[in-house]
Amino acid sequence: MGQKVRRGNNLPKIRLSIRNAQSRIGFLTAFPIFFANAAAQEADEILSGFLDPAAIAGAGIVIAIIGAVLFAALTSKRFEGSSLFNRLFVVVAITAGFFSAVSSAIGFGLITSQESTDFFRNAVLPPAFGVFVFCLAIAIWVGGAEFVRHRDWLRGVKGGAIGDLIFFVERAFKLFVVIPILALILFFVSTWTTVVGIGGVDAVRHTYSAEIDRLAAECAGITTYRQRDFLFREDLRLSVRDVTRVANAERLGGSQSGAAGQGAVSDYYKGLAAWYQGLEASVSALIDADDPSGMNPYDPDICADKTDSLRKNLSRNAFINVDKWAREFETEFNDFANVLNRWRHDRRIERLLDQQLSNFDRANPRPAGARINAAQRAAIDRYADDVERALKSLISKQKRQKPPVPIKSEAEKSPARGLDIFREMISPTPPPPEPETVSRRQEIVDAEFVPGLSTITPRDAVLKHANIFSDVWALALSWDYAPYLLMLAFLFFPSAERAAGYKD
Numbered sequence: 001m002g003q004k005v006r007r008g009n010n011l012p013k014i015r016l017s018i019r020n021a022q023s024r025i026g027f028l029t030a031f032p033i034f035f036a037n038a039a040a041q042e043a044d045e046i047l048s049g050f051l052d053p054a055a056i057a058g059a060g061i062v063i064a065i066i067g068a069v070l071f072a073a074l075t076s077k078r079f080e081g082s083s084l085f086n087r088l089f090v091v092v093a094i095t096a097g098f099f100s101a102v103s104s105a106i107g108f109g110l111i112t113s114q115e116s117t118d119f120f121r122n123a124v125l126p127p128a129f130g131v132f133v134f135c136l137a138i139a140i141w142v143g144g145a146e147f148v149r150h151r152d153w154l155r156g157v158k159g160g161a162i163g164d165l166i167f168f169v170e171r172a173f174k175l176f177v178v179i180p181i182l183a184l185i186l187f188f189v190s191t192w193t194t195v196v197g198i199g200g201v202d203a204v205r206h207t208y209s210a211e212i213d214r215l216a217a218e219c220a221g222i223t224t225y226r227q228r229d230f231l232f233r234e235d236l237r238l239s240v241r242d243v244t245r246v247a248n249a250e251r252l253g254g255s256q257s258g259a260a261g262q263g264a265v266s267d268y269y270k271g272l273a274a275w276y277q278g279l280e281a282s283v284s285a286l287i288d289a290d291d292p293s294g295m296n297p298y299d300p301d302i303c304a305d306k307t308d309s310l311r312k313n314l315s316r317n318a319f320i321n322v323d324k325w326a327r328e329f330e331t332e333f334n335d336f337a338n339v340l341n342r343w344r345h346d347r348r349i350e351r352l353l354d355q356q357l358s359n360f361d362r363a364n365p366r367p368a369g370a371r372i373n374a375a376q377r378a379a380i381d382r383y384a385d386d387v388e389r390a391l392k393s394l395i396s397k398q399k400r401q402k403p404p405v406p407i408k409s410e411a412e413k414s415p416a417r418g419l420d421i422f423r424e425m426i427s428p429t430p431p432p433p434e435p436e437t438v439s440r441r442q443e444i445v446d447a448e449f450v451p452g453l454s455t456i457t458p459r460d461a462v463l464k465h466a467n468i469f470s471d472v473w474a475l476a477l478s479w480d481y482a483p484y485l486l487m488l489a490f491l492f493f494p495s496a497e498r499a500a501g502y503k504d
Contacts, residue, residue, distance in 0.1 A: 069094045085489065090142055093483040097137030100190045100480055105130030106319070107197030110458045115323035133190045140182045141483040148174045148490050171491045183484060191476045192459075199472035200458025201318045203465050207410055207456050208329065212310050214407050215337065218450050219303035221404035222344050226297045228401045229287050229349055235394055236280040239387075243273040246383070264367040265376050272387060275364055279356055286348050293339045297346075306336055322458070333453040340450045344403045353395045360388055402440045403448075411454035414464065421463045 070091050109126035153170045154163075247269030287298070295302055313332055318325040356363070366380050416424040438444075462469055 065098060066091075066095055069098075089145065089483065089486050092486060093141035093145070094138060096479045096483055097134045097141070100137050100186075100194055101130040101134035103197040103476070104133040104190050104193040105197070107193035107195070107200060107458075110196055110200050110319075110322050111193070113322060115321060115327060129193070133193075136186060136189060137480070140179070140186055141487070144174075144179050144182060145483075145487055145490065148179070148487060168491070175487060175491050179484065179487065183481065186480060191480050194476040194480065195462050195469070195472050196459050198476065199462050199469045201322065203461030203469055204318075204326070204456060204458055205314055206465055206468060207454065207461055208314055208333075209311075210410055211333065211453055212307055212314070214409065215310070215333065215340075215450075216303055216307045217407055218337075218340055218404075219306065222340050222450075223297055223300075223303060225401065225403045226343060226346075228398065229283070230298070232349065232394065232398055233280060233283050233287065236276060236283060239390065240273055240276040240280060243269060243276055243387070247273055263376065264372045265379050268364070268367060268380050269383070272364055272384075279352075282352060283349055286352070291339075293335075293342075295339060297343045310336075326455070330453050330455060337450045337452050344448075344450065345446065350395070350398055353391075353398065357388070357391055357395060360391065399442070402445050405438050406448050406450050409451035409454045410456075412451060416464075417456070417460050421460065425466075 105126045108129040109122070112125055113122045148171055151167055151170065154166050247266050291297065295306075310329070310333060313329050316325060361384075364384070366377075366384060372380070414424065456464065462472070466473060
């Protein structure tokens with residue numbers, strides 16, 4: 001019996017152990033399944049990017065062109081006797097010209113295109129410029145290499161040390177003087193537009209992202225400033241309760257005049273409470289009224305929602321129509337900046353309070369004549385003066401609260417555009433300005449406004465933020481001038497251009 005009891009007592013423990021083991025096995029099997037599903041989803045996203053028809057077409061075109069150039073360079077009879085280095089130099093030069101042509105065409109399109117349909121400006125000029133850059137690069141690098149290899153000075157001087165020295169000097173002059181002059185043309189024509197094509201839109205996005213951050217900070221400050229309206233309405237509600245309580249105390253115990261019961265004093269206090277209620281209702285109507293923009297300055301999510309919308313607009317594909325993209329973003333940005341300025345300068349509640357204060361005695365006439373005695377008159381005058389002083393204090397507190405000082409835009413911080421950017425780069429950095437004390441007088445506050453968008457073009461943006469997009473400049477210079485570094489081998493190792501059976 002004892003053994004059976006022990007077995008019965010161990011049975012729940014065995015079942016519990018089995019359930020724990022099952023749960024652990026389920027966790028161990030679900031854990032890798034979860035990561036396998038996540039990895040599969042990530043792989044699907046990556047494959048969807050690679051399997052995009054446009055990406056496949058673009059990659060196919062590039063591979064076909066580079067393959068054709070490589071095949072021609074390695075098999076053409078024109079390169080008979082040329083070394084593998086010389087053949088691959090031609091491939092590198094043509095490939096660099098192709099890359100420069102494509103990126104320059106994109107950059108030239110960003111510079112010259114316009115939003116409206118213009119066949120020649122939008123469809124013909126960019127590819128024509130790309131073809132021009134390609135031909136210019138081939139002429140400078142492939143033609144320049146041919147130009148460097150051939151002797152033009154003192155051809156009558158044949159071999160020997162003097163002839164070799166003259167040829168070396170001639171090659172050095174061509175490589176270090178003539179070719180760099182030609183390459184300078186390529187810099188202004190190709191490298192510049194290449195940088196605009198690769199990093200121009202991203203540089204604009206960098207500027208506009210800083211502007212969105214500024215607008216978000218402005219929005220946060222202005223919406224916080226507008227919360228004062230709720231505080232003032234709550235003060236009015238407290239005043240209504242206070243006056244109602246005083247009126248009840250006067251009616252029940254004569255707390256002000258010394259005489260209990262319904263009378264002129266309690267009626268006046270009840271009238272004050274009703275007047276306060278009407279003022280509170282007017283303020284509430286102003287607060288609860290729909291804004292003409294359709295947005296609500298008291299919405300706690302308005303700043304986050306609007307900045308998120310701006311960021312989504314900024315992240316759209318700008319290369320389809322860069323002018324339309326920039327215009328739509330600028331319109332949305334400036335529209336919201338105008339809304340913030342209207343919220344910032346909205347003083348309707350202040351004006352209502354000033355008007356009601358000036359009409360206080362007319363809206364709350366004090367009883368006169370034989371129906372009140374001196375004690376009642378003194379109680380009414382004393383409490384009316386207290387209410388008027390309290391209302392003046394509320395209005396003064398409302399007016400002392402000012403909106404935050406507007407944040408300087410990117411254009412105000414650095415207004416240089418075009419060639420002025422170069423002057424700004426080379427000019428000495430001015431010392432940091434001392435913090436200025438900004439007056440908060442009402443006339444100055446009324447003249448302040450939230451600046452609109454600091455518009456900038458892709459060509460100005462890559463110059464303005466050259467330190468941030470230095471990798472783009474380095475990349476453009478690398479593929480534009482990689483052939484030049486290979487050409488230096490022709491100076492110091494002339495035999496590198498000839499195959500094994502054709503060397504000296």
